[in-house]
Amino acid sequence: MNATDTRAIQHRTAEVDGLNVFYREAGNPENPTLVLLHGFPSSSAMYRDLIAELADSYHLVAPDHIGFGQSDAPAVDAFPYSFDKLTEVTLKLLDQLGLERFALYIQDYGAPIGLRIASANPERVTALISQSGNAYLEGFTPFWDILIAHAKDRETHEPAVRELLTAEATKWQHTHGIPADRMERVSPDAWVLDQAYLDRPGNKEIQLRLFWDYQFNLDAYPGFQEYFRTHRxxxxxxxxxxxxxxxPDGARAFxxxxxxAEIHLLDAGHFALxxxxxxxxALIRDFLKRNVG
Structure with missing residues (x-):
């Protein structure tokens, strides 16, 4: 990346363990690095505008998890989908890119992935930014009741859980909790794109496997919280x-x-960006300037 194009978003692919991992990159690599980890059912596309806002001062890297976006999505019988495995692939990507130290932006699924990386490699993580990136039981709402039931009995509850993979559910995720005077800021492209990825052959089975595996993230919460207390x-x-x-109780729990921790509750929904x-x-600029440089 030369000096004249560092603010332009580059769309790249790296091979990790025989899999193609897509990522967006922008900014001068000599600046502090911020790694952005997306959630369900999205991809690094959710960070396009934020990357453009910050690329003048920071080096930004936003990968698509395996099974999401433009990264490879092998069938469930060809890849062991779990949050442990997604973490392993992400960390290998960061190593391959030579990112020794970085801040982490975590949202939704990005939280258990990013916090596994941070708690296992505290010396590499300069700061954390959480946007609905949960690490506490207080963050769970009734939305999770069916997913918790599914974790205990997959066969019985799979039909109900599949409803979370429909176009109606995807649009709801992108629009719930948003005040009427902000709705015109929400681009329909967001949920249409996410649903297009979900509707690819075999992708719903991938998501069902990760829904089931999510229960094991809760077992990791005490370790994440110990990392917070020990390394601050x-x-x-x-x-x-x-x-x-x-x-929002999940935000306050930090x-x-x-x-x-600097905690800001915004008049927004799950996809606050x-x-x-x-x-x-603006919050990120002020925060990173004071804490990272």
Missing amino acids: PPTLVAWGQGDEIFG ARDLPD ATHTPEIA
């Missing part, structure tokens, strides 16, 4: 107070183990 990473929480998937990219970008 600088932490910014920018969370939609209207999020009905991971509720203060228990990170009393210096859809309505608050400029506000979140």
Whole structure:
């Protein structure tokens, strides 16, 4: 990447363990690095506007998890889909790119992946930014009741859980909890694109496998919280107070183990960047300038 194009988003692919991992990259690599990890059912596309906002001052890398976006999506009988495995692939990608130190932006599924990386490699993580990136039981809402039931009895509850993979459910994820005066900021492209990825042959089976595996993330929460207490990473929480998937109590809970965490509840939903990219970008600039440089 030469000096004249560092702010332009580059669309790249790296091979990790025989799999193609797609990632977006922008900014001068000599600047502090921020790695952005997306959630369900999205991809690194959710970060396009934020990357453009920050690329003048930071080096940004946003991968698509295996099974999502433009990364490879092998069938469930060809790849052991789990959050442990997605973490392994992500860490190998960061190693391959030579990213020794970086801040982490975590959202939804990006949280258990990013926090596994951080807690196992605390010396590499300069700061945490959580946007509906849950690490506490307080964050769970009634939305999760059917998923918890599915984890205990997959066969009985699979039909109900499959409803979470429909176009109606995807649109709801992108629009719930958003005030009427902000709705015009939400691009329909977001849920249409996410649904197109979900509707690819075999992808719903991938998502069902990860739905089931999510239960094991809760077992990792005590370790994440111990990492917070022991290493005290600088932490910014920018969370939609209207999020009905991971509720605002999940944001407030960070203060228990990170009393210096900067917690902001925004008038937004689960995908807060859809309505608050400029506000979140400003929070990030101020936070990283003070804590990372």
